[in-house]
Amino acid sequence: MKFNGLNVRIGKQVKLGKNVEIGDDTIIYDNVTIGDNTIISNHCIIGEPANAYYQDRKNYQQKETIIGENSLIRSHTIIYAGNQLGHHFSTGHFVVLRENNTFGNYCNVGTRSEIHGYVTVGNYARLHSNVSLGQRTQVGNFVFLAPYVGTTDDPLPPSMIALPSQIGDFSILAAHVTLAPNVKIGKHCMIGLKSTVNRDISDFSLAVGSSARRIMDIRVMKSPHFQGNYYPWMYQFSRGLPWHEIGFDAWAMANGVEIPPKLEPITIS
Amino acid sequence: MKFNGLNVRIGKQVKLGKNVEIGDDTIIYDNVTIGDNTIISNHCIIGEPANAYYQDRKNYQQKETIIGENSLIRSHTIIYAGNQLGHHFSTGHFVVLRENNTFGNYCNVGTRSEIHGYVTVGNYARLHSNVSLGQRTQVGNFVFLAPYVGTTDDPLPPSMIALPSQIGDFSILAAHVTLAPNVKIGKHCMIGLKSTVNRDISDFSLAVGSSARRIMDIRVMKSPHFQGNYYPWMYQFSRGLPWHEIGFDAWAMANGVEIPPKLEPITIS
Amino acid sequence: MKFNGLNVRIGKQVKLGKNVEIGDDTIIYDNVTIGDNTIISNHCIIGEPANAYYQDRKNYQQKETIIGENSLIRSHTIIYAGNQLGHHFSTGHFVVLRENNTFGNYCNVGTRSEIHGYVTVGNYARLHSNVSLGQRTQVGNFVFLAPYVGTTDDPLPPSMIALPSQIGDFSILAAHVTLAPNVKIGKHCMIGLKSTVNRDISDFSLAVGSSARRIMDIRVMKSPHFQGNYYPWMYQFSRGLPWHEIGFDAWAMANGVEIPPKLEPITIS
Numbered sequence: 001m002k003f004n005g006l007n008v009r010i011g012k013q014v015k016l017g018k019n020v021e022i023g024d025d026t027i028i029y030d031n032v033t034i035g036d037n038t039i040i041s042n043h044c045i046i047g048e049p050a051n052a053y054y055q056d057r058k059n060y061q062q063k064e065t066i067i068g069e070n071s072l073i074r075s076h077t078i079i080y081a082g083n084q085l086g087h088h089f090s091t092g093h094f095v096v097l098r099e100n101n102t103f104g105n106y107c108n109v110g111t112r113s114e115i116h117g118y119v120t121v122g123n124y125a126r127l128h129s130n131v132s133l134g135q136r137t138q139v140g141n142f143v144f145l146a147p148y149v150g151t152t153d154d155p156l157p158p159s160m161i162a163l164p165s166q167i168g169d170f171s172i173l174a175a176h177v178t179l180a181p182n183v184k185i186g187k188h189c190m191i192g193l194k195s196t197v198n199r200d201i202s203d204f205s206l207a208v209g210s211s212a213r214r215i216m217d218i219r220v221m222k223s224p225h226f227q228g229n230y231y232p233w234m235y236q237f238s239r240g241l242p243w244h245e246i247g248f249d250a251w252a253m254a255n256g257v258e259i260p261p262k263l264e265p266i267t268i269s
Numbered sequence: 270m271k272f273n274g275l276n277v278r279i280g281k282q283v284k285l286g287k288n289v290e291i292g293d294d295t296i297i298y299d300n301v302t303i304g305d306n307t308i309i310s311n312h313c314i315i316g317e318p319a320n321a322y323y324q325d326r327k328n329y330q331q332k333e334t335i336i337g338e339n340s341l342i343r344s345h346t347i348i349y350a351g352n353q354l355g356h357h358f359s360t361g362h363f364v365v366l367r368e369n370n371t372f373g374n375y376c377n378v379g380t381r382s383e384i385h386g387y388v389t390v391g392n393y394a395r396l397h398s399n400v401s402l403g404q405r406t407q408v409g410n411f412v413f414l415a416p417y418v419g420t421t422d423d424p425l426p427p428s429m430i431a432l433p434s435q436i437g438d439f440s441i442l443a444a445h446v447t448l449a450p451n452v453k454i455g456k457h458c459m460i461g462l463k464s465t466v467n468r469d470i471s472d473f474s475l476a477v478g479s480s481a482r483r484i485m486d487i488r489v490m491k492s493p494h495f496q497g498n499y500y501p502w503m504y505q506f507s508r509g510l511p512w513h514e515i516g517f518d519a520w521a522m523a524n525g526v527e528i529p530p531k532l533e534p535i536t537i538s
Numbered sequence: 539m540k541f542n543g544l545n546v547r548i549g550k551q552v553k554l555g556k557n558v559e560i561g562d563d564t565i566i567y568d569n570v571t572i573g574d575n576t577i578i579s580n581h582c583i584i585g586e587p588a589n590a591y592y593q594d595r596k597n598y599q600q601k602e603t604i605i606g607e608n609s610l611i612r613s614h615t616i617i618y619a620g621n622q623l624g625h626h627f628s629t630g631h632f633v634v635l636r637e638n639n640t641f642g643n644y645c646n647v648g649t650r651s652e653i654h655g656y657v658t659v660g661n662y663a664r665l666h667s668n669v670s671l672g673q674r675t676q677v678g679n680f681v682f683l684a685p686y687v688g689t690t691d692d693p694l695p696p697s698m699i700a701l702p703s704q705i706g707d708f709s710i711l712a713a714h715v716t717l718a719p720n721v722k723i724g725k726h727c728m729i730g731l732k733s734t735v736n737r738d739i740s741d742f743s744l745a746v747g748s749s750a751r752r753i754m755d756i757r758v759m760k761s762p763h764f765q766g767n768y769y770p771w772m773y774q775f776s777r778g779l780p781w782h783e784i785g786f787d788a789w790a791m792a793n794g795v796e797i798p799p800k801l802e803p804i805t806i807s
Contacts, residue, residue: 094365160775345632
């Protein structure tokens with residue numbers, strides 16, 4: 001039904017793996033490498049030239065763009081030259097990956113998200129719709145960014161100063177969270193809905209507000225929606241994650257990943 | 270001038286009504302039904318296959334997609350399989366309707382809005398640009414959602430718990446309002462600019478802030494921009510609405526719609 | 539490499555200047571004028587008909603659309619009929635310019651920004667990604683609007699009342715700033731991250747919060763990221779700006795632009 005491959009235009013030095021499928025009206029520019037079994041859907045542009053192309057077309061060098069195997073690029077997505085995307089990478093629609101980002105394996109970038117360039121993301125990071133990551137943002141492994149999460153990088157706009165932010169492994173940013181430049185969020189954190197983060201947040205924090213403050217250790221947080229403690233979430237949620245069959249601790253031990261120390265839950269008497 | 274119908278690709282079991290016009294570069298997949306006099310503009314995808322298609326293409330069943338008569342789908346819009354859209358439905362550009370939403374008649378979904386699936390919307394709902402409705406959100410009749418309004422559904426991200434929100438008839442959510450999961454907004458409410466709603470809001474509330482609190486009955490609200498009481502708004506505004514010629518009360522009585530009880534305005538002495 | 543000009547459709551009364559390049563799958567409707575050396579990239583729609591087209595196609599008059607010389611329209615951008623865009627105008631991807639906006643020279647409109655119509659913008663204004671300007675917003679010269687800045691125009695939604703906002707020359711709005719209708723921001727202001735502006739802001743204000751209040755004169759603001767006073771920013775930042783080689787004061791004197799009066803920095807003892 002899909003992927004008729006009509007009206008597709010493919011540039012030079014393009015390497016397509018086995019079973020690659022390409023949708024209609026898609027344009028693939030020069031020096032793009034696409035892994036086996038990957039799908040590029042309709043109306044996409046892969047290897048979009050960087051801004052330097054417009055400044056000096058004759059001397060422009062198109063960097064290599066790599067999309068790993070078993071990936072799925074949904075329609076109307078634009079991936080600039082110089083992106084290096086791991087295997088099992090997937091996007092929603094209308095995604096824009098500006099130049100020279102690096103994503104690990106099994107990452108997802110949701111509909112309309114924009115990654116502004118030179119961003120590094122670990123493995124199994126899940127960015128929902130409308131996430132906006134400023135240049136050089138560093139995102140760890142197993143990070144969840146909810147819709148409309150954004151990071152910024154210029155503390156004195158307009159300036160040439162760029163101070164990117166960092167988000168640690170296993171951390172969760174709820175919808176509409178905004179990070180000021182130069183903020184470091186630790187591991188296993190949860191930042192609450194619509195918070196603005198202006199200062200560093202230590203590991204295992206539940207932080208909320210504008211500017212966001214740590215209100216408790218996430219490991220003692222109670223919710224009416226779950227009996228017991230939900231966080232660290234890896235013990236409750238494993239859909240699509242590598243510990244799905246054996247549990248987090250067994251997987252972590254086998255893979256050299258630190259097991260988060262447990263805290264006793266606080267009893268509300 | 271428009272709708273040359275060039276480079277259009279149409280799948281199997283597609284039923285086009287009379288006078289349907291289709292723009293250039295548009296793709297219509299299988300099992301789509303489009304009512305009379307409806308326009309599908311350029312660069313659209315109608316009947317986009319659900320995620321199940323990628324998991325098991327051989328056994329994938331493409332649900333029927335229905336777009337009612339006299340509708341207008343603007344360019345670069347993506348409508349997934351399984352949507353049921355009433356007549357006089359319209360969209361802006363770059364809209365994404367994920368799978369299995371149901372819209373009544375005379376609804377509008379603005380540019381870049383995303384409806385995340387299994388959402389139900391009544392009649393005459395107007396969603397402006399960049400509205401994001403989480404899965405299974407329920408929206409009543411004559412609801413106005415301003416730009417960047419968003420609803421969420423996961424109270425413990427990441428989890429399998431989905432707690433959608435509800436928005437009652439005739440309610441207005443101003444720009445950049447965010448709803449936490451599991452929130453019920455009553456009828457005839459107004460939620461102020463950029464508020465975050467964490468708890469239920471009763472009928473006729475003017476509610477503002479983060480988290481949003483009822484600050485008065487909307488029927489006694491004064492504004493420098495209108496002499497007298499503007500709300501309930503149906504007595505002041507009728508453009509494109511069914512009571513335009515006969516007035517709200519006459520229309521409501523003829524159609525079995527409850528007439529909102531009046532309150533005396535507070536006199537500021 | 540780019541701009542093969544495949545599958546391009548061009549309407550009537552379209553005037554293309556010298557060296558105009560047009561990308562693949564782009565549609566240019568009637569009565570469009572494009573200046574010399576301008577690039578229109580792939581998947582764009584230029585001269586998109588206004589809503590009146592759908593109401594009465596026979597009597598519809600397509601207004602002229604003008605894009606100045608040396609401009610760059612990136613892919614998937616939609617420019618409605620009636621826009622008048624100066625020279626050296628550029629856009630990101632997925633931009634929507636609704637009908638009848640006027641932009642000066644050297645302006646940039648970032649990816650996914652939407653300009654809702656009848657908006658006027660001066661020269662050298664830089665709108666980043668996801669900026670949303672309500673109808674008839676007035677933006678001055680050398681204004682920087684960071685990602686997700688938005689202006690609104692209806693104080694009593696839904697109503698026919700439209701009260702646009704104004705943003706003065708040299709002012710900076712940080713990311714996620716929202717303006718209520720009818721707000722006037724003066725010259726040389728800085729509005730802080732995610733603020734909501736409900737009232738007028740006087741010249742040279744640093745204003746933050748919801749609703750935003752002036753907390754100091756921007757000229758005395760200190761930052762750990764810069765020695766001395768960074769603002770007025772024109773003395774520290776000139777990339778792509780006309781005073782790049784001669785400095786702001788010399789340029790301002792030569793061009794009849796007011797030189798901002800200096801304030802003594804406050805000494806923190």
